[in-house]
């Protein structure tokens with residue numbers, strides 16, 4: 001915690017040897033009135049989860065972190081915080097390890113085409129009252145040789161760098177970069193976020209296939225709209241897709 005250079009994020013920090021899921025614990029803690037910026041970290045998770053009830057493998061050596069945010073944002077802008085998190089993560093891997101990290105839409109963080117980190121944004125309580133967002137971040141750091149049953153091949157920092165990283169440094173830099181992103185959104189700079197996100201995005205202006213409700217759309221990936229929807233160019237005609245409804249492949 002001495003390494004933290006943030007104003008709020010991580011100033012309240014709870015560390016555990018083992019948890020079922022850092023997101024689940026933080027959701028429970030919200031009911032006890034925890035403040036903006038509270039962080040929960042576990043050395044390992046027994047039932048970590050991804051989006052849509054998928055399992056997230058969380059062995060010892062990874063960074064398994066959840067963050068409580070009560071941002072001063074409209075509902076629509078608060079939903080963009082998962083994009084901000086992707087940007088902060090990719091930026092952190094570049095800052096600390098010089099890695100060319102990318103973001104695969106909607107928010108998988110990849111290095112050399114392999115998934116190295118995942119983001120799970122959840123809403124705690126009622127959106128309409130106090131907006132409380134839980135951002136779960138998992139970074140495959142100091143372990144190796146894992147094969148996760150996944151469409152996207154996975155990797156770890158140790159596999160790529162060949163050494164073990166300092167997890168405290170990693171967490172501190174990530175929280176620092178994420179705090180900057182949150183502040184920039186709070187100041188209304190959606191365009192800046194979209195630009196930074198696009199600069200990290202994998203496959204911009206390249207052909208992709210998107211499957212929605214059984215139909216495959218083949219086009220050029222043009223980027224994202226301000227609301228995070230993917231823009232696909234189908235021979236001059238633009239279509240947009242939201243992350244919940246589609247799967248994306250190169251091609």
Ligand code: BT5
Nearest residue numbers: 021023048049050051054057065118119136138149150154
């Ligand atoms: C994600 O889900 O990428 C979000 C992962 C969020 C994990 C963090 S850890 C701290 C916090 N506490 C939690 O319980 N969760 C958050 P999704 O895009 O749905 O990807 C899940 C899929 O990735 C799985 O179905 C597997 O195929 C694959 N997978 C599982 N574990 C993985 C890992 N460690 N690395 C790479 N891929 C993995």
